[in-house]
Each structure stands twice: as structure tokens, then as C-alpha cells.
Amino acid sequence: MSDYLSQLNDVQRQAVTTTDGPVLVVAGPGSGKTRVLTFRIAHLIEKGVAPWEILALTFTNKAAKEMKERIEKIVGDKSDKVWAGTFHSIFARILRVEADKIGYPPNFTIYDTDDTKSVLSAIVKELHLDPTAYNVNNIRSRISSAKSNLITPRKYAEDEALRLQDRQANMPQIYAIYEKYTARCKRSGAMDFDDLLYRLYELWHTNPDGVLDKYRAKFKYVLVDEFQDTNHLQYAIVRKLVHYEGSPRNICVVGDDAQSIYAFRGATIQNILDFEDDFKPFGIRVFKLEQNYRSTEQIVQAANEIIIYNKRQIPKQIWSDKGLGQKIKLIKAMTDNEEGRRVADTIVEQKNRYHLRNGDIAILYRTNAQSRIFEEYLRRYNLSYRVFGGLSFYQRKEVKDLLAYLRLVVNPKDEEALRRVLNYPRRGIGDATLDKLSEMAGATDTTMWENLLKVEASTRAKNAIGEFVALIQKATELNGNAHEVATYIAKGSGLLSHLKEDTTVDGMARLENANALLDGIKAFVEEDLETESTADKSLAAYLQNIALLTDLDQADPDPDFITLMSTHSAKGLEFKSVFVVGMEEKLFPSYMAMDNPEGLDEERRLFYVAITRAEQFLTLTYSNSRYRFGQMRFNEPSRFLEEIPRDVLESTSSMSPRGGRTVTEETSVGTPTAKVMGNFARRPAAPSGPVVDPATFKPSPSESIQAGMRVLHLKFGEGKVLNVDGGKDNRIATIEFKDLSDAPQKKIMLKFAKLQILGGEAP
DNA sequence: GTTGGTATCTGTGGA
DNA sequence: AGATACCAAC
Numbered sequence: 001m002s003d004y005l006s007q008l009n010d011v012q013r014q015a016v017t018t019t020d021g022p023v024l025v026v027a028g029p030g031s032g033k034t035r036v037l038t039f040r041i042a043h044l045i046e047k048g049v050a051p052w053e054i055l056a057l058t059f060t061n062k063a064a065k066e067m068k069e070r071i072e073k074i075v076g077d078k079s080d081k082v083w084a085g086t087f088h089s090i091f092a093r094i095l096r097v098e099a100d101k102i103g104y105p106p107n108f109t110i111y112d113t114d115d116t117k118s119v120l121s122a123i124v125k126e127l128h129l130d131p132t133a134y135n136v137n138n139i140r141s142r143i144s145s146a147k148s149n150l151i152t153p154r155k156y157a158e159d160e161a162l163r164l165q166d167r168q169a170n171m172p173q174i175y176a177i178y179e180k181y182t183a184r185c186k187r188s189g190a191m192d193f194d195d196l197l198y199r200l201y202e203l204w205h206t207n208p209d210g211v212l213d214k215y216r217a218k219f220k221y222v223l224v225d226e227f228q229d230t231n232h233l234q235y236a237i238v239r240k241l242v243h244y245e246g247s248p249r250n251i252c253v254v255g256d257d258a259q260s261i262y263a264f265r266g267a268t269i270q271n272i273l274d275f276e277d278d279f280k281p282f283g284i285r286v287f288k289l290e291q292n293y294r295s296t297e298q299i300v301q302a303a304n305e306i307i308i309y310n311k312r313q314i315p316k317q318i319w320s321d322k323g324l325g326q327k328i329k330l331i332k333a334m335t336d337n338e339e340g341r342r343v344a345d346t347i348v349e350q351k352n353r354y355h356l357r358n359g360d361i362a363i364l365y366r367t368n369a370q371s372r373i374f375e376e377y378l379r380r381y382n383l384s385y386r387v388f389g390g391l392s393f394y395q396r397k398e399v400k401d402l403l404a405y406l407r408l409v410v411n412p413k414d415e416e417a418l419r420r421v422l423n424y425p426r427r428g429i430g431d432a433t434l435d436k437l438s439e440m441a442g443a444t445d446t447t448m449w450e451n452l453l454k455v456e457a458s459t460r461a462k463n464a465i466g467e468f469v470a471l472i473q474k475a476t477e478l479n480g481n482a483h484e485v486a487t488y489i490a491k492g493s494g495l496l497s498h499l500k501e502d503t504t505v506d507g508m509a510r511l512e513n514a515n516a517l518l519d520g521i522k523a524f525v526e527e528d529l530e531t532e533s534t535a536d537k538s539l540a541a542y543l544q545n546i547a548l549l550t551d552l553d554q555a556d557p558d559p560d561f562i563t564l565m566s567t568h569s570a571k572g573l574e575f576k577s578v579f580v581v582g583m584e585e586k587l588f589p590s591y592m593a594m595d596n597p598e599g600l601d602e603e604r605r606l607f608y609v610a611i612t613r614a615e616q617f618l619t620l621t622y623s624n625s626r627y628r629f630g631q632m633r634f635n636e637p638s639r640f641l642e643e644i645p646r647d648v649l650e651s652t653s654s655m656s657p658r659g660g661r662t663v664t665e666e667t668s669v670g671t672p673t674a675k676v677m678g679n680f681a682r683r684p685a686a687p688s689g690p691v692v693d694p695a696t697f698k699p700s701p702s703e704s705i706q707a708g709m710r711v712l713h714l715k716f717g718e719g720k721v722l723n724v725d726g727g728k729d730n731r732i733a734t735i736e737f738k739d740l741s742d743a744p745q746k747k748i749m750l751k752f753a754k755l756q757i758l759g760g761e762a763p
Numbered sequence: 764g765t766t767g768g769t770a771t772c773t774g775t776g777g778a
Numbered sequence: 779a780g781a782t783a784c785c786a787a788c
Binding site (some may be wrong): 059060061086087088089110112113131193194196261262264265331366367368369388423426428429430431433458460461474549561566567569570587588592593600603606629 | 764765771772774775776777778
């Protein structure tokens with residue numbers, strides 16, 4: 001397969017074939033980013049680079065999976081050997097091998113967010129702190145961001161600025177919690193999600209036995225996807241690997257500042273800027289992918305104009321040649337219920353009129369909690385759908401309980417697992433005993449497990465503990481595969497019979513879930529048994545396999561389903577028809593982000609991500625009222641709706657008389673939508689920009705715009721055309737606006753531009 | 764220690 | 779509204 005290069009445009013091809021030295025690819029939505037990444041890897045392999053010398057890091061399992069599949073299509077089986085995966089999974093893989101060098105067992109447990117929160121609340125209790133002031137979510141995010149910025153517990157304690165912030169937030173003891181939490185994780189042989197990064201950094205930084213040099217020699221080519229979503233720590237790790245004296249610096253990062261949506265967990269687009277600076281002395285090449293192959297022009301135009309409202313961005317102009325396409329549809333509903341019904345109605349209509357399949361359609365929302373109403377209507381209309389995100393299978397209580405037993409068999413130090421199941425199902429070991437155990441462990445720096453048989457307790461408790469320990473030990477001695485051990489535990493612990501006792505509907509669902517987990521373990525043991533006789537089918541291997549999974553990986557009986565997911569998880573996906581729902585103030589943008597400009601910009605980027613998922617049809621919906629916190633709330637339409645250019649909007653409004661049918665009136669295309677926009681809360685337009693009175697504004701034909709002219713723009717006011725680039729349909733003007741102090745120069749696509757010529761001729 | 768009731772908080776996003 | 783946290787009674 002060598003004609004793959006012909007499937008690329010010029011810039012893409014350069015990004016693929018510039019294999020050596022540092023490369024930054026700025027990739028707009030739908031610009032073929034994954035294609036560039038996968039072709040680049042394939043190209044490296046064809047050039048003779050060994051697959052295992054290539055490291056490709058992504059953010060989500062989904063992205064990693066897609067990348068691997070696409071590489072396989074080009075180079076075949078060799079693709080297996082490429083180190084492609086999420087930051088967390090690749091780093092976990094390395095850490096398992098090197099664990100002993102940093103004082104961890106190779107079978108270390110990975111704590112998920114729930115485990116972390118549970119450890120934290122135990123610590124808050126032990127330190128006799130007020131749990132209302134010490135909110136575990138807040139503590140967790142403080143600790144997480146400390147780790148992401150390479151601040152150790154000791155440094156934290158010495159950092160006056162951080163300590164002051166904590167005092168002001170009424171949580172002066174965070175530093176102590178951080179220290180205790182770190183110690184407890186280590187004692188439990190456990191790492192949380194941040195530790196998977198942090199400990200790898202520590203490993204490479206301290207470099208015991210020259211371990212870093214080993215990986216530097218191994219990974220000759222490094223690629224990072226979604227670079228705009230990396231945090232300081234992730235970049236520090238990557239830099240350790242490729243940025244050193246004598247390194248060939250074969251690193252390629254791909255990202256889009258406009259799609260950075262994880263600042264809330266420490267991601268920073270500063271990394272892109274730093275990357276440019278760090279590698280400038282080493283001949284960095286920058287490629288911008290600006291052609292969008294996904295969406296029709298009006299969707300691209302809307303996206304371009306929205307993102308202009310953001311303060312900081314890398315200048316680029318995304319364009320499409322897919323034709324104007326359909327206008328963006330706007331649906332206004334009176335209630336959240338009506339919103340659900342009308343989205344379902346529109347889906348039925350689109351399916352009929354355009355012959356769309358369910359799989360062509362997605363409903364995107366800001367918060368997972370919004371999915372319920374859409375589910376109800378889709379079910380009522382008999383439309384097959386699937387909800388992604390939210391409570392995943394592995395987060396359900398009954399699944400976590402069984403998993404906790406299994407974790408304990410693999411790693412008896414795991415305190416969280418022990419706390420979870422020592423008295424579940426009930427066997428008469430209460431909080432008092434648990435507290436005593438914890439205290440003993442803390443005092444002697446041993447694990448709770450080691451103290452189980454020594455602890456002072458009632459006869460009943462002591463007997464129960466004895467049986468419990470015997471059960472776990474016996475499971476360990478079984479030495480069977482994952483499924484044998486799991487079945488033994490599920491029965492022997494009384495967990496299954498306990499679940500069977502509950503005959504309510506919910507109770508039966510729980511039993512089913514526990515059985516589904518056992519089935520899943522069985523499938524794990526049996527898969528590829530013939531082909532890979534050497535594959536590790538132990539319980540430890542199973543747990544490692546699932547620890548970093550998020551989505552429910554069940555085969556769907558009906559593969560043609562409508563996708564329901566959060567705007568965050570939609571990144572990287574595309575659908576013919578996309579519904580972005582709940583376009584309301586305090587919801588999208590989220591109330592959490594509304595009070596600061598950075599937060600608002602991130603919400604806007606999130607909206608940008610959402611609308612650029614659409615290939616042909618984009619529908620935005622909002623509701624006047626919705627239930628939140630069990631109460632009816634009234635919200636204004638989202639400010640983002642106002643930022644969409646009116647001439648790409650088509651609007652539909654409705655009245656739903658009590659018990660009556662929906663009356664739908666379509667506003668004709670092209671009519672100025674003042675009537676609709678009149679419903680919006682009025683807000684100043686562009687940040688600090690002047691607003692031109694639309695009544696007196698008369699746009700000139702775009703062909704007549706030439707360099708040197710003075711022009712008027714509806715949002716940015718008066719400016720001077722510095723130059724005009726590109727030909728025919730895709731002429732792009734660089735214009736300096738005198739009233740925009742921050743970033744006066746804007747690139748504007750003339751085809752869509754609303755510019756009025758004020759004077760000044762082409763020289 | 765367990766049970767059952769009431770009070771309280773939560774409800775961005777994800778590996 | 780729904781889950782969890784907490785408290786008094788057994």
C-alpha cells in the first residue's frame with residue numbers, strides 16, 4: 001500500500017512525510033487530523049522504523065482504538081507492535097514493569113475517582129475536620145492540580161500562596177490531607193489517575209538504573225494527539241523523553257487551540273506555545289490544516305464566527321468546499337419535555353426526508369443528566385439509541401463490590417477494597433472495628449490487611465474476620481484463571497446469595513449486573529485462547545485490562561443507534577445530523593464557568609466542538625423552563641446563540657396549547673431573523689468591540705474587496721485590509737481593526753464576510 | 764452493631 | 779428528584 005500519500009492534500013502530505021525533527025500540526029475540526037497521524041505512523045513503518053519504536057499518545061480509549069484500527073488497515077499485523085494508547089494506559093504499562101524501582105508492587109491497584117473520594121473522606125474524618133467545609137470534590141481537585149503542576153506534598157506545605165488560598169477557602173488543612181492521602185495510596189499499593197502520570201515523571205526524573213535512557217533509546221518517534229488538552233505534567237513527561245542533549249527530537253504533536261476543552265482539569269494551551277518555543281532552536285516545522293472535509297459551508301462559517309469571540313487563539317481560517325448546505329435550525333421549546341419531544345419529531349422528519357439512519361444522528365448535551373428526557377421520547381418513538389458516559393457499568397455499586405473482592409485477592413494492601421467489602425455482605429464487622437484497624441495500620445505503618453488477625457474485637461467480629469481472611473487466602477491459593485477465582489469469590493463471599501435475596505426490580509437488575517461482570521470475565525479468559533496461548537488470563541491481568549476502561553463495551557443487539565452523549569465526549573466524532581440541546585444560560589455556558597472570562601471562553605470552545613461535529617444538518621434547541629434541583633427553573637437562551645451569524649440560521653418556533661397539537665411555523669430562509677433574535681437576552685457583542693448599527697450597514701460584494709481598502713465590519717468596526725490571500729471562492733483577507741486592542745489583525749474569509757467598503761483604493 | 768427514618772447535598776466535563 | 783450522610787431507636 002504505497003498510494004496512500006495521494007489521498008492527502010499538500011499540507012497533510014508534508015505533515016506526514018516530515019518525519020524527522022520536531023513538528024507541530026495545528027489541525028482544525030474535520031481537517032483530517034487522524035488521517036495525518038495514522039498515515040504518518042504507517043509512513044514511518046514503511047520507511048523501516050520498527051513499530052515498537054513508535055509511541056503514540058491519545059486522550060481517550062476511543063481515539064486510541066480508532067487510530068490502531070486505521071494503522072492496521074494500512075500496514076497490517078505489524079500495527080499491533082506500535083505503542084499506541086492513552087497517556088494513562090501506556091504509562092500504566094510502563095509503570096507495571098518498573099514499579100519496584102519506585103517502591104510499588106507490579107500489581108498495583110488503580111484507584112478511580114470514587115476510590116479517591118472515599119479515601120479522602122476517611123482522612124477528613126480521621127483528622128477531625130468539618131466535612132461541610134472540606135468538600136471531597138474540592139480537595140480532590142486541589143490535590144489533582146498540585147500533582148499536575150509537579151508540586152509534592154512537601155512543596156505544597158511550604159508554598160505560601162497555595163496555603164493562603166486554602167485558608168481563604170476555609171480549608172487550611174489541605175496540605176496535611178494531601179500528605180496523608182499520598183502516604184495512604186503508597187501504603188495501599190495504589191495509584192490514582194494522576195499518579196499514573198506523576199509517578200512516571202518521578203521515575204524518569206530520578207532515573208534509577210538509567211531507566212530513562214532505556215525509554216529514550218526505545219521510543220525513536222513520538223506522537224501526541226489532542227495536544228491542546230495536555231496538562232503541564234503530561235508535557236513535562238513528553239519533554240523528558242525527547243528533549244535532551246543529542247536527541248533527534250523526533251516528536252510530532254497535533255492539536256487545535258480552538259478545541260481545548262479540558263482546562264478545568266489542568267490542560268493548558270500554553271503547552272502549544274511552549275512547544276514552539278522549546279523546539280524553535282531545533283528546526284520546528286509548523287503545519288496548519290485548514291480545509292474542513294466534514295461539514296458544509298454554513299456550519300463552518302458559524303463555527304468560524306463564534307470562535308472569533310474568544311480572546312486568545314492561533315490565527316487560522318477553516319474553510320470547506322462542500323457547498324453551502326442546509327441552514328442551522330433553531331428550535332425553541334417552552335419546557336424541557338417539549339424540547340425532548342420536538343427533537344424526536346425532527347429526527348423522524350429528517351429520517352424520512354433525507355433517508356438518514358439512526359447511526360447518522362447524535363444528540364449532544366452539556367451535562368449527562370439531560371439525557372433522560374430524550375431517552376424517554378426516543379423509546380416512545382421506537383428509535384434505537386445508546387447513551388454514552390454517565391454512570392458506567394464499572395461504577396455501579398454491585399460491580400464495584402465484586403471487583404473490590406477481586407482487587408483484594410490481587411493486592412491485599414488495597415485499603416479501599418478492604419473497607420468496601422470487609423463487612424459486605426454484612427458479617428458483623430462494624431465501623432468500630434474498621435476504625436481500630438485503620439488506626440493500627442497508621443500507627444505501625446503497616447497495611448490494614450496485616451492487622452486483621454491481630455485486632456481487638458468482639459468474638460463475633462473476630463470469627464467473621466477469620467472466615468474473611470481464609471476466603472481471600474483460599475482464592476489466592478486457587479491459582480486459577482480470572483474467571484475461576486471470580487466465581488469462587490462471588491459464591492464464597494455470599495455476595496451472589498445476598499443479591500438474590502433482594503427481589504425488587506432494582507435488586508434483580510443488580511444481580512444481573514454482577515452476573516454480567518462474571519460473564520465479562522469469562523469472555524476475557526476465553527477470547528483468543530487458541531491464537532494466543534501465552535496470553536495472561538490471570539485475575540491481575542483482567543483487572544489491569546479493565547481499570548482504565550470507561551464505556552460499556554457490550555455488543556449492541558442493534559448496531560444502528562442514535563448517539564446520546566455529552567459535548568465533551570463527542571470530540572473527534574462526526575455525524576450527518578447533530579442536535580445540540582439545552583442551549584441556555586447557566587447550562588451552556590455552565591453556571592460553573594460563567595463568572596470568569598477564561599471559563600466562558602472554554603465553554604465557547606466546547607460549543608465550537610459541538611457544532612463542528614455536524615456534517616450536513618445542525619439543530620440547536622433551548623427551552624424556556626426546565627427542572628433542576630427538583631424545581632422548575634427559567635433560563636434565558638444561551639448567549640452563544642446570539643453569536644451565530646443570522647444569515648445561516650433558520651428558525652422554528654412553536655406554541656403548544658394545553659393538550660393540543662404542536663403548531664409549527666417555519667420562518668422563511670434568508671429573512672432577517674430579528675423576530676427570533678428578539679427573544680434573546682441582549683448582551684454586548686464582541687469583547688470590547690464596537691457594534692455597528694445594522695440598519696445603516698450595507699455590505700459590499702466580496703469580489704470587490706482589495707488590499708489597501710478601508711472597510712467596515714458588523715462586529716469589529718472599521719479596519720484596513722492588509723492583504724488578500726487565496727483564489728476564487730476561498731479568498732481570505734487579513735484586516736487590521738483599529739478598535740480591537742487585543743488582537744487587531746483578523747483573517748476573514750471573503751466569501752462569507754460582511755464588509756462595507758468605506759474608501760481607499762487598491763494601490 | 765444494625766436498622767430505618769430523616770436531613771442534606773448535589774447536578775459540568777473524563778482517564 | 780435521587781443519592782448519600784447522619785442520627786436515634788432497637
